[in-house]
Amino acid sequence: xxxxxAVLYSPAVARVRAALDACSVAAEIVVLSDAxxxxxxxxxxxGCSVAQIASSLxxxxxxxxxxxxxMASGAGPIDPAKVAPFVGEAVAKADARFVREATxxxxxxxxxxxxxxxxxxVLDARLFAFEEIWAAAGHPRTVFRxxxxxxxxxxxxxxxxxARD
Numbered sequence: 001x002x003x004x005x006a007v008l009y010s011p012a013v014a015r016v017r018a019a020l021d022a023c024s025v026a027a028e029i030v031v032l033s034d035a036x037x038x039x040x041x042x043x044x045x046x047g048c049s050v051a052q053i054a055s056s057l058x059x060x061x062x063x064x065x066x067x068x069x070x071m072a073s074g075a076g077p078i079d080p081a082k083v084a085p086f087v088g089e090a091v092a093k094a095d096a097r098f099v100r101e102a103t104x105x106x107x108x109x110x111x112x113x114x115x116x117x118x119x120x121x122v123l124d125a126r127l128f129a130f131e132e133i134w135a136a137a138g139h140p141r142t143v144f145r146x147x148x149x150x151x152x153x154x155x156x157x158x159x160x161x162x163a164r165d
Contacts, residue, residue, distance in 0.1 A: 007031050012105055012138035015114035020144070023113070023153050027144040035140035037108045039074025042143060046134055051075035054127055054135040054151060056110035058099045058119070059083065059091035067094065067102035067119040070162065071112055071135070071151060073126035079164040086122045086158045108140035113154040121157030123148075128159065 007013065008031060020027050036042035039053035046053075053074035058067060068087050072078045084090050096107050104116035112121070112135050127133050128148040135151070137144045152159070 007139050007141050010139055012109060012111075012114070013142050014138075015104065015116075016111045016138040016142075016144075017114075019111075019113035019154065025146060025150045025154060027146050027150070029137045029142050029144050032141045032143060035108060036136075036143065037140060042134060043074060046143065048134060051126065052130050052133045054112065054124075054133045054146075056112060056136055058094045058103060058107075058110060060094040060098055060102075061087055062090040062092055064089065067098070067115075067117075069103075069110075069112065069115070069119040069121045069155065069157070070124070071121065071127065071155065071157065072124040072162070075126055075163075077164045078124060078162045082160065082162040082164075083122050086160055086162075087120050105136075105138055106140070109136050109138050109142065111136050111138050112151055114138060121155035122162060123151060123155065123157040123159045124163065125159050125161050126163060127151065
């Protein structure tokens with residue numbers, strides 16, 4: 001089995017594939033030639049705009065320590081204060097250990113679906129300007145193409161203006 005095939009059969013990528021199938025989202029999981037730890041790196045390999053990369057950012061609610069998945073456009077930073085109203089309390093960026101425990105994914109491969117326990121999700125409204133976007137698929141080298149409507153179907157996230165001014 002090649003290294004690319006091994007990535008496709010990793011448990012995290014298999015969870016994403018199963019979640020896509022369960023939601024009837026027909027998406028091919030693509031193995032990139034190199035890990036894409038940033039939206040810019042993913043866009044360069046995919047030949048799309050950075051804004052079309054749906055970056056998965058995991059936050060933690062400050063008072064109750066709940067995981068919050070923010071699907072942000074790679075176009076630029078989001079404002080955690082603008083995320084807070086969607087989840088009912090302040091949020092802070094989660095550390096790598098919290099991300100792994102809450103999602104089952106390592107940073108760089110956090111997908112919008114297939115989490116070990118579904119987080120509260122907030123979707124960056126900027127993603128809805130595109131016909132197609134790209135998201136991580138459970139491993140830093142895997143991605144899949146989807147529509148913003150598919151992203152909503154997978155996450156049931158609130159859509160809002162969460163970009164930093």
